[in-house]
Amino acid sequence: MSEGATIQSEIESLKERFSETKALYREVCALLFFRHGITPTASKLYQYVRKGSMSAPADALAKFWEELREKARVQIDHPDLPEALKLAAAEAVHTLWGQATDMARTELASLRVEARAETDKALADLAIERDRASRAEARAHELQGEVDTVTSQLQARSIELESERRLHAATAARTEVLQRQVDELQSQHDRIRSDFSAELEKGRSTIDSANERAIGAERRALLDIDQARTGRDAAQKQLESARVKLAEVERLGQIKALELVTTNARVSAELEAAQAAVKHLTATVEGQGEQLQEAQQRASQFKAEADTLRSLVEQFKPSQAPRPSRAKRGAA
Numbered sequence: 001m002s003e004g005a006t007i008q009s010e011i012e013s014l015k016e017r018f019s020e021t022k023a024l025y026r027e028v029c030a031l032l033f034f035r036h037g038i039t040p041t042a043s044k045l046y047q048y049v050r051k052g053s054m055s056a057p058a059d060a061l062a063k064f065w066e067e068l069r070e071k072a073r074v075q076i077d078h079p080d081l082p083e084a085l086k087l088a089a090a091e092a093v094h095t096l097w098g099q100a101t102d103m104a105r106t107e108l109a110s111l112r113v114e115a116r117a118e119t120d121k122a123l124a125d126l127a128i129e130r131d132r133a134s135r136a137e138a139r140a141h142e143l144q145g146e147v148d149t150v151t152s153q154l155q156a157r158s159i160e161l162e163s164e165r166r167l168h169a170a171t172a173a174r175t176e177v178l179q180r181q182v183d184e185l186q187s188q189h190d191r192i193r194s195d196f197s198a199e200l201e202k203g204r205s206t207i208d209s210a211n212e213r214a215i216g217a218e219r220r221a222l223l224d225i226d227q228a229r230t231g232r233d234a235a236q237k238q239l240e241s242a243r244v245k246l247a248e249v250e251r252l253g254q255i256k257a258l259e260l261v262t263t264n265a266r267v268s269a270e271l272e273a274a275q276a277a278v279k280h281l282t283a284t285v286e287g288q289g290e291q292l293q294e295a296q297q298r299a300s301q302f303k304a305e306a307d308t309l310r311s312l313v314e315q316f317k318p319s320q321a322p323r324p325s326r327a328k329r330g331a332a
Contacts, residue, residue: 007048008048010031011031011048014028021051021052022059025057025060025061028040028045028048028049028060032044032045039103040061040064041061041103042058043110045057054118231293234296238299246274250271273305277302280298
């Protein structure tokens with residue numbers, strides 16, 4: 001660490017110990033002169049301490065030298081010292097005191113000039129600052145007016161804000177009520193959707209079952225239709241056979257009309273019944289496939305009647321009449 005830094009550090013320590021400006025400057029003079037061997041000057045003192053006015057270090061330095069001279073005079077007047085040493089010491093102290101006094105006066109004059117210049121500068125700065133202060137005060141008045149205006153606006157805005165807060169609070173309350181209603185509706189919607197999903201699943205199961213039953217019914221209906229078609233074909237064949245037999249009976253009846261009047265009357269009645277049955281059977285076969293069973297029964301009855309009629313015809317048939325062929329009997 002340099003000597004200047006060391007001195008500054010020691011002076012900072014003295015600042016902590018001595019709060020009074022005069023005592024601080026006196027201690028700094030002793031530090032420079034006795035510890036570091038530096039002759040203190042007012043400028044050096046102010047450079048190190050920088051506290052108080054410019055005359056404070058000069059006054060402290062003059063008092064330091066006065067105290068030092070008093071102490072030196074006491075030591076010089078000591079009775080044990082030789083006279084020559086007393087004179088030499090007094091001369092040295094006198095010389096040192098004179099030099100120090102001259103330097104102090106010179107420094108004091110320089111400090112006074114500097115202080116005067118700084119005072120003039122401070123006065124000029126003060127005038128400038130006063131002018132600035134006047135402008136700032138005027139500006140402050142303007143700003144105060146603006147502040148009053150803004151304050152009025154803020155008060156009005158505060159009233160509006162309070163109204164908006166109350167409106168917001170009411171809206172928030174209504175929103176909360178609506179939110180609860182929405183939650184309840186959402187819950188109901190979820191329950192309804194769940195119930196609908198369950199019912200839909202049941203409906204799907206029912207539809208699947210109905211489809212399966214419909215498919216089965218359709219298959220059975222197709223089988224019934226096939227059976228009805230088969231029965232209708234069989235009935236048609238029987239009808240054709242009956243028609244053939246009817247034609248044969250009509251031909252034979254015409255031949256035996258004169259001989260078998262009584263038989264012809266009965267045969268005519270039976271023939272009309274057979275014709276009615278044939279017409280009825282034909283209409284039933286062509287229009288209603290569901291009544292094929294009844295048509296088959298009637299065809300069987302007609303077959304029986306035809307057989308009966310055939311047997312009667314055989315009984316009354318003359319010997320020269322031709323016999324029915326086996327093919328016709330098989331078709332009948």
